[in-house]
Amino acid sequence: MGLETFLFIILIGGIVYWFFRKKNPESQIKWLEEKAYWLYGMSLEKHNSPILYDIHEDDEKRLKETEDKYIRLKEKYKFDQNMLLKIAIDWRDYNLNLFGKVSEWKKLGVNVEDNAYEEYGEGIREHQLIIEEIEKRFDSLLKEK
Numbered sequence: 037m038g039l040e041t042f043l044f045i046i047l048i049g050g051i052v053y054w055f056f057r058k059k060n061p062e063s064q065i066k067w068l069e070e071k072a073y074w075l076y077g078m079s080l081e082k083h084n085s086p087i088l089y090d091i092h093e094d095d096e097k098r099l100k101e102t103e104d105k106y107i108r109l110k111e112k113y114k115f116d117q118n119m120l121l122k123i124a125i126d127w128r129d130y131n132l133n134l135f136g137k138v139s140e141w142k143k144l145g146v147n148v149e150d151n152a153y154e155e156y157g158e159g160i161r162e163h164q165l166i167i168e169e170i171e172k173r174f175d176s177l178l179k180e181k
Contacts, residue, residue: 061117068124075131076103079138095134098171102130105174112178123177130170133163 080096106127113119140160 061121065117065120065124068121068128072124072128072131075128075135079131079134095137098167099131099134102171102174105171105178109174109177123174126170126173130167133166133170136160136163137167 076099079099106123109123110120113123137160140163
């Protein structure tokens, strides 16, 4: 067997391994959790504005409550990889939308126009609706037997 054949087999083996690893629900869940917790940390960043601080405190409390629900759901469905994957996707989306709200807060902190609060309300509307739906889904899953 020549060197080219050997390298080709290693290359194909690496591609197959990468493909199946990406398809593995456990690795997908781990990747989603890493992204969710990165966003989680970014969302907890403190603000200097007293108005933004009050808004942020409310969402920080909700975030910690939802994280508790996420941990409970992981334990409840630890033997159902498909359900764990769905829950991990929701957890990542929850944190992504909370980070979207934080981004809107930051824009509000530097926006000095008269319509700043209207723009803020419009900017967070979709993020807030998604957050609420994920919270409802987590509550519903926790109630199931």
